Amino acid sequence: MDGTILRMSDVKGNKGAEALRATVVFQLGTLGTLAADRFAAQVEALGLKPKHAGVLAALDAGAAASQQELASRLGVAPSLIVALADQLQELGAVERVRDPEDRRRQVLSLTGEGRRLLACCVGAAETVDAELTAGLSETQRSSLARGLRALGEQQLPG
């Protein structure tokens, strides 16, 4: 966790506390941390952190031109891509190939094992989804899915 807002047990509060809890940003922040933590726990057994899953998915999506490009696309420092790629390579999930046209560049590509691990990550995410939404009605589940999808299309790059 990081800049995350603290979650709060109720204690049926005063006005300020209730008003804060009622905001979308509070709910997104707290539930987002909860969800990310559960996903992290699911993929830990694979030797992966959530960001590894992000790299695998980005490569699968064809964002593979170079490590620099991957870094800027994912919004992280190039040095972090190096570390993540090192670890994924050690797991046999990606290969690094020097671009013969510009030997400074390392081109990352998914291996079969990498695709297998990505599929496991998708399975893990779907498992967490099922757990998270188990107590919701079908109507609530679809409200949530539609609301998040709409917001994601607005706010996430792509």
Place this chain on the structure above:
Amino acid sequence: MDGTILRMSDVKGNKGAEALRATVVFQLGTLGTLAADRFAAQVEALGLKPKHAGVLAALDAGAAASQQELASRLGVAPSLIVALADQLQELGAVERVRDPEDRRRQVLSLTGEGRRLLACCVGAAETVDAELTAGLSETQRSSLARGLRALGEQQLPG
């Protein structure tokens, strides 16, 4: 950011990438980080981090019994409450009073300034809400709000 899944530009992907992006846990994780970052930026001018807002709200809600109780209620280490309370005290937002019935306990209480700061945090959250959802239709906005509220009632303590 921390255990957060990486956000991805599209590059109309292969199956794995799309399947991951489609999950509730991925959307919650990425949008939650985005939302928390924006909220943090809003309250920074007040000298606060999101977790300070969490403490203010918890105190406003009456969760004030002791620092230990606050720590367990908020799901963080007691030593973190000490640091957050130190900083809030320095801002004049909370007072520490020894409980006369058990002099080991420090009872935290909101000051007028603390209530004012909490109100500013609520305003900041509402501002971010407005920005985040500005591009959504009224239908989408209410889907999002209802979905998150339902999930929050299920998953957040209280």
Place this chain on the structure above:
DNA sequence: TATTGTTATACTCTATAACTATA
């Protein structure tokens, strides 16, 4: 001896800056 708050320390995550090699 057990518990509250505090302080000291260590660990994780990630960015910035320095360095190497290619261009």
Place this chain on the structure above:
DNA sequence: TATAGTTATAGAGTATAACAATA
């Protein structure tokens, strides 16, 4: 000289462990 990748270093954030005061 500029750029891709790498390595070294530093900072933020937070937990764990050691400690002091009180019960």
